[in-house]
Amino acid sequence: MSRRLSILKQPILSVVNDHLIDYPTPSNLSYWWSFGSLAGICLVLQIATGVFLAMHYTPHVDLAFLSVEHIMRDVTGGWLLRYMHANGASMFFIVVYFHIFRGLYYGSYASPRELVWCVGVVILLLMIITAFIGYVLPWGQMSFWGATVITSLASAIPVVGDTIVTWLWGGFSVDNATLNRFYSLHYLLPFIIAAASIVHIAALHQYGSNNPLGVNSSVDKIPFYPYYYTKDLVGWVAFALFFSIFIFYAPNVLGHPDNYIPANPMSTPAHIVPEWYFLPVYAILRSIPNKLGGVAAIAFVFLSLFALPFINTSYVRSSNFRPIHKKLFWVLAADCLILGWIGCQPVEPPYVLIGQIATVVFFLYFALVPFLGILENRLITHQATSSAQVA
Structure with missing residues (x-):
C-alpha cells in the first residue's frame, strides 16, 4: 500500500492515475460515452500512420502521385499504412459525428460544460481543415480540383479575399507551392488537434462527465478503471472489426475513383465532390x-x-x-x-x-x-x- 502511494506521488503517474484510473465517473454511462475514447484512438492512429507515410511521400507536383503509388506497391506494408490512414480519416469523422450528436441529444453542452463543448467545436474545425488539405496530397484529379474550388471560395471575402487566395496558393494557381504548404500544415495540424484534445479532456474533468439522466451524479460515481475501461474495451474491439472490414475488403469504397487519375489542370472532372464527411x-x-x-x-x-x-x-x-x-x-x-x-x-x-x-x-x-x-x-x-x- 505504501509503495502504491509513493508511486502515485510521482507527477506524471499521478496525472495518469487521476484522469485514467481513479477518475470518478458517473455509474450510469452508456456505450454512447465510448465514442470519446474512440476518437482519441483514431487520432493516435492517424498521427502514427501519417508519420510513417511522410517518410516516403514526396511533396512535389511531378512526384506526389507517383510517391503514393510507390508507397502502395514498393514499400513493405505501405498499402496497409495508406489504407489505414485514408480510411482512418473516415473512421475518425464517424466517431466524432456520433460523439457530437450524443452531446446534442443528452445536452452535454449545457452549463457548466460550455468550455468542453466550445473546445470540441474548435477540434472539429481543425479536423475538417486537416482532412481537406490531406485529401489534396495524393495529387489526383479530385485532389487538385477540390483544392482549386474550395480555396477559391476565400476570394468572396470582401477586400482581403484575393490576397488570402494568393497566400493559400503561394502564387496565382494551385501548383507546387500550394502542395508544399498543404503538406507542411497537414503534418503540423494533427499535433495541434492533440493539444486541443488535452484541453478538451482537462475541461471535461473539471466538472466531470454528463450522464444519460442529465442530473448531478456527484454522489454516485465509480472509478474509471476497471469499470469503464472494460466497457470501452468492448467498443474498441467492435470498432476494430468495423475498421478492418474497410481496410481489407473495401479500402476504396469511401473514396472517389477519379483520385486514382493523376492531377490534370487541363481536364475538369464531370462532377467535383469532396469526401463524404464534408458533404453536409x-x-x-x-x-x-x-x-x-x-x-x-x-x-x-x-x-x-x-x-x-x-x-x-x-x-x-x-x-x-x-x-x-x-x-x-x-x-x-x-x-x-x-x-x-x-x-x-x-x-x-x-x-x-x-x-x-x-x-x-x-x-x-x-x-x-x-x-x-x-x-x-x-x-x-x-x-x-x-x-x-x-x-
Whole structure:
C-alpha cells in the first residue's frame, strides 16, 4: 500500500492515475460515452500512420502521385499504412459525428460544460481543415480540383479575399507551392488537434462527465478503471472489426475513383465532390446562390455550434425528459443525412431545392433552441404547480 502511494506521488503517474484510473465517473454511462475514447484512438492512429507515410511521400507536383503509388506497391506494408490512414480519416469523422450528436441529444453542452463543448467545436474545425488539405496530397484529379474550388471560395471575402487566395496558393494557381504548404500544415495540424484534445479532456474533468439522466451524479460515481475501461474495451474491439472490414475488403469504397487519375489542370472532372464527411457542409454551401453567402453560411454552421451552450435556456439537459426537443433532434439528424445525400448529387433540379429546404431546417434547429427551452421550462413549472396543488 505504501509503495502504491509513493508511486502515485510521482507527477506524471499521478496525472495518469487521476484522469485514467481513479477518475470518478458517473455509474450510469452508456456505450454512447465510448465514442470519446474512440476518437482519441483514431487520432493516435492517424498521427502514427501519417508519420510513417511522410517518410516516403514526396511533396512535389511531378512526384506526389507517383510517391503514393510507390508507397502502395514498393514499400513493405505501405498499402496497409495508406489504407489505414485514408480510411482512418473516415473512421475518425464517424466517431466524432456520433460523439457530437450524443452531446446534442443528452445536452452535454449545457452549463457548466460550455468550455468542453466550445473546445470540441474548435477540434472539429481543425479536423475538417486537416482532412481537406490531406485529401489534396495524393495529387489526383479530385485532389487538385477540390483544392482549386474550395480555396477559391476565400476570394468572396470582401477586400482581403484575393490576397488570402494568393497566400493559400503561394502564387496565382494551385501548383507546387500550394502542395508544399498543404503538406507542411497537414503534418503540423494533427499535433495541434492533440493539444486541443488535452484541453478538451482537462475541461471535461473539471466538472466531470454528463450522464444519460442529465442530473448531478456527484454522489454516485465509480472509478474509471476497471469499470469503464472494460466497457470501452468492448467498443474498441467492435470498432476494430468495423475498421478492418474497410481496410481489407473495401479500402476504396469511401473514396472517389477519379483520385486514382493523376492531377490534370487541363481536364475538369464531370462532377467535383469532396469526401463524404464534408458533404453536409458542401450541400449548405451549394444551396446559397451567392458565393459570399455560401461562405457566410459555412461560417454560420460553426458559429451556431459554438453558440449553442449560450443560447440554451432549458433547465433540463437530457432529451429523454424533453419530448419536444427529442423530436426536433431526430429531425436535425435526418436533415444532416439529407444534406449529405444532396452534397453528392449534381447541381440541378430538384436537388437544389431540396438542399435549400434542408439548409433552412438545419439553421432552424439552432434558432428554435432558446425558444424551445423557454417553452419547456414553462411546461415544467406548470406541471410542478399542478402537482403541488393536487398534493
